[in-house]
Amino acid sequence: MRPSTKSLITNLKPxxxxxxxxxxxxxxxxxxxxxxxxxxxxxALCNQKYVALKISDMPSSITTExxxxxxxxxxxxxxxxxxxxxxxxxxxxxxxxxxxxxxxYMRGHELNTFLRHKGPEWLGILMIQLLDDLDHLHREGWVxxxxxxxxxxxxxxxPRLRWIDVGGTTKIGRxxxxxxxxxxxxxxxxxxxxxxxxxxxFAVAMVMIQVYYPxxxxxxxxxxxTLKYKIIQQPALKKYATCLDKALLGKYTSSKEMKADISKIxxxxxxxxxxxxxxxxxxKRSKQHASGNGSPTRWLESLGIAMVTVMxxxxxxxxNMF
Amino acid sequence: xxxxxxKQILLITDxxxxxxxxxxxxxxxxxxxxxxxxxxxxxxxxxxxQPEGLQEVEEIASAGGGVSRIVYAKALSQTVQMxxxxxxxxxxxxxxxxELQEILGSxxxxxDLPPEKRGEVMEVVEDLGETSNLEVLVxxxxxxxxxxKLPTVKESLEDLSLSLNARTGNNTFSxxxxxxxxxxxxxxxxxxxxxxxxxxxxxxxxxxxITPTGPALREVIYKFNSTPRIEGWGSTDEAIYEESNY
Numbered sequence: 001m002r003p004s005t006k007s008l009i010t011n012l013k014p015x016x017x018x019x020x021x022x023x024x025x026x027x028x029x030x031x032x033x034x035x036x037x038x039x040x041x042x043x044a045l046c047n048q049k050y051v052a053l054k055i056s057d058m059p060s061s062i063t064t065e066x067x068x069x070x071x072x073x074x075x076x077x078x079x080x081x082x083x084x085x086x087x088x089x090x091x092x093x094x095x096x097x098x099x100x101x102x103x104x105y106m107r108g109h110e111l112n113t114f115l116r117h118k119g120p121e122w123l124g125i126l127m128i129q130l131l132d133d134l135d136h137l138h139r140e141g142w143v144x145x146x147x148x149x150x151x152x153x154x155x156x157x158x159p160r161l162r163w164i165d166v167g168g169t170t171k172i173g174r175x176x177x178x179x180x181x182x183x184x185x186x187x188x189x190x191x192x193x194x195x196x197x198x199x200x201x202f203a204v205a206m207v208m209i210q211v212y213y214p215x216x217x218x219x220x221x222x223x224x225x226t227l228k229y230k231i232i233q234q235p236a237l238k239k240y241a242t243c244l245d246k247a248l249l250g251k252y253t254s255s256k257e258m259k260a261d262i263s264k265i266x267x268x269x270x271x272x273x274x275x276x277x278x279x280x281x282x283x284k285r286s287k288q289h290a291s292g293n294g295s296p297t298r299w300l301e302s303l304g305i306a307m308v309t310v311m312x313x314x315x316x317x318x319x320n321m322f
Numbered sequence: 323x324x325x326x327x328x329k330q331i332l333l334i335t336d337x338x339x340x341x342x343x344x345x346x347x348x349x350x351x352x353x354x355x356x357x358x359x360x361x362x363x364x365x366x367x368x369x370x371x372q373p374e375g376l377q378e379v380e381e382i383a384s385a386g387g388g389v390s391r392i393v394y395a396k397a398l399s400q401t402v403q404m405x406x407x408x409x410x411x412x413x414x415x416x417x418x419x420x421e422l423q424e425i426l427g428s429x430x431x432x433x434d435l436p437p438e439k440r441g442e443v444m445e446v447v448e449d450l451g452e453t454s455n456l457e458v459l460v461x462x463x464x465x466x467x468x469x470x471k472l473p474t475v476k477e478s479l480e481d482l483s484l485s486l487n488a489r490t491g492n493n494t495f496s497x498x499x500x501x502x503x504x505x506x507x508x509x510x511x512x513x514x515x516x517x518x519x520x521x522x523x524x525x526x527x528x529x530x531x532i533t534p535t536g537p538a539l540r541e542v543i544y545k546f547n548s549t550p551r552i553e554g555w556g557s558t559d560e561a562i563y564e565e566s567n568y
Contacts, residue, residue, distance in 0.1 A: 022436050022437060037404075059432065059433050059440070060411060060415055060432065060444055060447065063432075063437070063440040063441055063443075063444040064444050064448065066437070066440075066441060067441045067444060067445065070441065087437035087438070088437060089433070089437070097433060099433075099437070173490075174452050174488075174489070174490070175452065175485065175486070175488035175489040175490075176488065180400075181399065181400060186481070186484045186485070186488075187399075187481070192484065192487070192488050193484055193485050193488035194488040195488075
């Protein structure tokens, strides 16, 4: 019985009308946006406005997510996650009932798609935005939990990273409700699954790493070594190496600290374009090394050129004498 | 409110039972005893179609008031913890629904409440899920075809303990395998709060052609701490959730 009732909501045809049993609002399905652990998300029209509608045959899970969205709505000042518009049941047949909730539809790109089009220099900025939001969330006593690219979206003009699925959001101190292995510190043997801010910061580091390893990778015999190796293998990640290491090993106590470190790394590049230009051929060398070791070689180079010029001039003079 | 204890059997198997009584019937019996039965059917990574034997996986779980999933060995870790958590929620929701019926009258459950009122009920269910004590008896099928999956099973059990020990409530686990040499089941680990170091106790393998799922299930019903009765069953309307002092 279960598979057939479930397949109804996994395959809602465009044009299907969903009318709520309690509040009587009607939503017209436009297309499927995706599916999560507990249900399907559709783009729908209500009063000529686009909304996102999440529907499930597990009313308790829908209620749990609605609780989280409501809690987000209470956070003053910043808007965390999509805003909640409606909660209701749909009863297409007498015997079957589905629960759904409706939220604001956020138009945007997946993180990796966005970075591919706009350039990897956006990664740092977007992570700073994410850490800002996480800081608010943590101070409210919550942990995001299931932080991964699939649960993030970059909305346009101006580009802003937002989260779209709050299913894993857990109160601090409790067992993390939902997680995905690659982004879970427990899976990597680097901590428990008890919700604390560090749990999210670990996932932020993994989100950054997967940008350069979209196929992800196995943890291997020595998970920590694997992670460190993968980071230094990618020049673009290596730049963030100290910050990533700290996040992975749980050394940041708050999002703010991690944000400060990323900011430092991003600003450091802008401050010294001159040194970077002179050594554009040398990618591996870090900034400090470039300025420290660079000057003696440059001095030798000039000396060499001077000597060669002098020698040529002497030869020229000698030739002229005859 | 005093904390309650949830009792679960987690059956991990890859094929159909071929000896003894119908496992679904035993599973129904377990539920009567306040134990829910969850079943995970494990597929080989190269198995593209669901073999017929795995159909009983769903029957056993639904008869036992539990949750079932059929997965590839690769996804076992995440499934084991998910199934356990879902089954807890399901059981606790049953308990809470019962309470609701007492307050709101018969035939009422959470779904009969308007969506606005459900949030609070769900918070109670979640609180209980976080703080309840949990007893999980893991029953692993070690018939010949399971041999190459056992390392994965071991890993996923260690992972389960990681997930559950993040909760506030207490956990105890025990592990049994079947078929045993002389009996239907073999004790691998007695009740223990931690599964993180089971490498030493996890069996190399006892291979055998038979899969006596039903008799094995019956045997482990007696293994629960708080189910001391050996002969004769208790009353049938016993609560699945041992609650006291609400």
